[in-house]
Structure formats: structure tokens, C-alpha cells
Amino acid sequence: MKTNRAWAALAATIVLWAVAFPAIRVGLAGYGPAALALLRLMIASASLALAAPILGLRRPARRDLPLIALAGLTGMAGYQFLLTWGEVHVPAGTASLIIVTNPVYSAVVAMLFIGERMTARQVVGAGAALVGTIAIATARAGVEIDRSAWVILAAAVAFGSYHVAIKPLLSRYSGLEVTAYATWTGTLLLLPGLPALVQAIPDATARATLAAAFLGVAPSALGFVAWGYAVARLPVTTATGALYLVPPIAVVTGWLWLGENPRAIELLGGVLAIASVAFANSRRRPGPDPQRKAPELTKRGSRVRR
Template identity: 60%
Template sequence: MKLDKTFLALALTVTLWASAFPAIRVALHGYGPAQLSLLRLAVAAVALAAVMPLAKVRRPARRDLPRILVVGAAGMSAYQLLLNWGEVHVPAGTAALIVAVVPVISALLAASFLGERLSPAKILGSLVALSGTAVIAVTGGETGYTTAAWVVLAAAVAQGVYHFAIKPLLSRYSGLEVAAHATWAGTALLLPFVPTTVRAVLDAPAGSTLAAVYLGLLPSAAGFVVWGYAVARLTVTAATAALYLVPVTALAVAFVWLGEEPRPVELLGGVVTLAGVALLNRRPRNRGSGGGQPVRPVPAEQVRRDS
């Protein structure tokens, strides 16, 4: 029964994070990218603050505040702004395929600034994944789409910076604590958009507002709580392998919810991207083990945020 609950939590996480991409498209009918970013983060910030006592979220040390501000700016503010802006023209499922390149960005940053070694297989995987993303971006057929696709890739870079920059924090705080503090910091950085966001809330269709609230409560806030529950009870391989289902699920949700049908070239680029990410994260088998790895926290660069 415990195992069933764990995989149910993992499946719920994948679904929530995948559903964020089409939900953004719905919310953008009533909100601009900046207003949607603030509203979503504000809802998530309030929700995380409400569960702070139950989740035993600790206050950060003063010395960590500058880094938390940086990760909040990159992984929350910049990521939300860029992704929302990109999804004005890029279909939800296609955006999910582009964002799948985040682990590659994180690995390249770690190799460049932390001295982490990239094996030939990881270098090849990075090149394959980036080429798949480039295929999606340059074959849009229209200038607006192509520009927006590169903007979504910029959002993936911002998210990669987030996962790279939180490494020192994860040695002192839990993943949920880091996500909560980053969310609060990211929300604070977007406060200048409060006046326009308030006006947007008053004028936006109810469906767009509900989509924005959904994004803040479920993919952003609840998604990380459920993800933490699942990761604590599974091996690293089992937990991270499920993340490959996020773009696939996003394509399915976008088709059912929005009627979006990705073009064959977008699917081809997505398959190439996912193949590269899989090669990047491939681990050599330990022949002396019984198969499973001990449960331990998932490396930060492999935890990809919901859109």
C-alpha cells in the first residue's frame, strides 16, 4: 500500500507540472505575462506560508539571503516572465518539450563554474538535447513563433541557473524549504507589477483567473510538496525517470484541454531533446548491487520546475 501511495504521488506530480503549460495558455487570455507571473507566484507564496508550520519550514540564515534572492530572481521571477511571454505564441506542449532541456543547462553550468566533470557520454547527450531544442525553435515557420521559442529556451536557462545556484543551499535546507524561500523572494521582486495586476484581476475573464489560481496552488505549491513525498520514498533513478513523462503528459493535456496538435517537426525535436537528456542522466550500472540505490535527495540539477 505504501508503494502504491508513493507512485500515486509521483504520477500526481507529473500531471500537475505538465498541466501547468496549458493552464498558462488559458490564463494568458486575461493576463499579460508580467501580471500572470505575479499572480501565480503570490498565490503559491500564500499557500506555502500557510503550510509553513506543518511542513516545518525554517527561516533562512542571514548569510543565505543574497543567494536566496538570486535563485528567486532566476528560478521564479525570470522563469515565469520568460515562459509566460514565450507561451503567447508557442503551444503549451511545445513549450514543455523546450523546457525539458533544463537538466542539460544545469549540467553545463556545473561543469563551467563548479568544475564538475562531463564524461563524453554527457557531452554527447548535451549536444543532442540542445540540437533537438534548436530544431523546434528554428522550424516555426513564422517570426513570432521562432522568437517566442527562443524566449522559452531562455526560460529554461533561467531555470537551469536556479538549479545550479541552489546547490549550496541544499546542503543546509530541504528542497521544500529552498523552493518556499525562492518563491517568496521571487514574489517580492515582482511587486512593482501589483497595480497592473490588480486592474487585470478586475477585468480578466473568470476562466483566466481560475487558471492563474490553479497554477499557484497546484503546480507551484502542491507540486513540490507531493514531489518531496515521492522522492523521499523512491530511489533516485525511479524518481527522476518520471520527469521524462512531463513533456509527454503536457502534450496530451494540451490536446485534450486546448485541442493543440503539435507538428511532426516539433515532435521530432522533442524526441531528440528527451533522448539527449536521457543520455546525459544515464548512470552506469553497479554490477555488485542488487539493483536499487539507497534513497537519497535528488540532485538539484535533475529537479525540473513546473512551468
């Protein structure tokens, strides 16, 4: 029963995170990038604050506040704002194809700042993922679209950095606690966008406001809660591998909801990016142990017992 619930939580996470990409485009019809990102995090923060007493969230230790601030800056404020800004000109499905490369950039950031080594597969995967991103970025004519694609790449790097920042925190706190701390911090960091949000609310359509509310409650709050539940009960490789389903669902949702039609070169670049991440995260099968000697044979061909 618990395994079935974990699979259901994983499926819910994939769908919620995939639908978030077209929902951002809908929200942008009524709000600017800074206002929408702030509104989304404010709603997510309120949802997590209401759930905190029920779920027993603990107060973080003072020594962990710098890492929590970094997590809020990269994974919440930075990622949400950059992704929202980039989607002003980039279709939802295309954006999801770029964001899915974030595990590769986690490895790069970990190598640069905490001294983790990159394997040969990760180096090759990072290069191939960048090539796929370039193909996506240059698929459509226009300087704004090209620039926005690179902004979304920056969002992928920010999200990859978030995974590195929370790694030490996850040894002391639950995934839900880390998500709550980072979300609240990210909301504070985006407060400079509050005047733009206040100005946009009276003129925003109900559709755009509902999209913002959905983004805050579903992908940002419920999505991370479901993700933490699934990862705690399923193999990590199974859970993370399932995230490769996010871009296809986002592409289909963008087509059905917004009428977006990704170009062939964008899809090819996305396939290359996803394949690169899968290759970088795969492990080589261990070969035969050279230290293990074959059984010696006697002159008659029988094995020598030791």
C-alpha cells in the same frame, strides 16, 4: 504503504506539472506574461505561508540569503516569467518539450560557475538537445514564434541554473523549505509587474483567473511539496526519469483542452531533446576491472589457491 504514497506523490507531480503548460495558455487569455507570472507566485506564496506553521518551516540563516535570492531569481521569477512570456506564441506541448532539456543546462551551468566537470555523455547530450530545440523553434513560420521558442529555451536555462543554486541549500534545509524561500523571493522580484496585474484583474475572465489560481496552488505549491515527498522516498533516478512523462501528458492535455496540434517536426525535435537528456544523465556500466587478475593455473590446469 509509504512507498505507495511516494508513487502517488510522484504521479501527482507529473500530472500537475504537465497540466501547468496548457493552464498558462488559458491564463494568458486574461493576463499579460508579467501579471500572470506574478499572480501565480503570489497565490503560491500565500499557500506556502499558510502551510509553513503546520509543516514547521525554519527561518533561513543569514549566510544563505544570497543563494536563496539566486534561487528565487532563476527558478521562480526568471523561469516563471520567461516561460509565461514564451507561451504567448508557443503551444503548451511544444513549450514542455523545450523545458524538459533543463537538466542538460544544469550540467553546463555547474561546469561554468562551480567547476563541475561535464562527462562526454553530457557534452554530446547538450549538443543534441540544442539541435532538438532548434528544430522545435523553426518548426512554425513567423518571427514571433521563433523568438518565443528561444525565450522558452532561456527559461529552461534559468530552471537548470536553479538546480545548481539550490544544491548547497538542500544540504541544510528540506526541499519544501527551499521551495518556500525561493517562491517568496521570486514573488518579491516580480512585484514590478503589480501595476499590470491590478489593471488586468477587472477585465480578466473567470476562466483566466481560475487558471492562475490553479497554477499557484497546484503546480507551484502542491506540485513541489509532492515532488519533495516523492524524491525523499524513491530512488532519485526513478523520480527524475519519470519527469520525461511530463511532455507527452502536456501535449495530450494541450490537444484535448486547447485543440493544439503539434507538428511532426516539433515532436521529432522533442523526442531528440528528451533522448538527449536521458543519454546525458545515463551512466555507463562499469567494465571488467583490469586490475583484477584471472586465477593463475598450474601446469595441470588447476587453480592456484592463494
